Amino acid sequence: METKIIVDNLKCGGCANTIKNNLQKVEGVNAVAVEVETSEVTLLHEFAVSKQTLLDKLSSLGYPQQGTSTGMQKVKSYVSCAVGRMS
Numbered sequence: 001m002e003t004k005i006i007v008d009n010l011k012c013g014g015c016a017n018t019i020k021n022n023l024q025k026v027e028g029v030n031a032v033a034v035e036v037e038t039s040e041v042t043l044l045h046e047f048a049v050s051k052q053t054l055l056d057k058l059s060s061l062g063y064p065q066q067g068t069s070t071g072m073q074k075v076k077s078y079v080s081c082a083v084g085r086m087s
Contacts, residue, residue: 003043003051008069009062009077010039014085021087022061026053039066 010016016034019041023032028046035042041063043054055065062076 001045001047005041006066007039007041007058007063008066009074014081017087018061018080018084026057
């Protein structure tokens with residue numbers, strides 16, 4: 001199954017690395033692609049993985065679905081970005 005999600009706070013390759021590395025750890029996720037220019041995250045996953053599970057994981061990293069970002073998620077995204085740049 002393929003799910004595409006447009007996210008807030010995606011700024012660079014560091015952000016993309018964080019998203020890829022963390023979503024690939026979700027059981028049932030087979031592949032993750034991140035397009036920085038369009039803020040689109042594309043996931044190939046088993047049917048059992050719900051979109052809400054994916055949204056919750058993205059949100060916890062600071063990259064919520066487009067239009068739902070809070071101030072705290074913006075702060076989290078800066079930390080996630082820095083971690084992604086180091087890996």
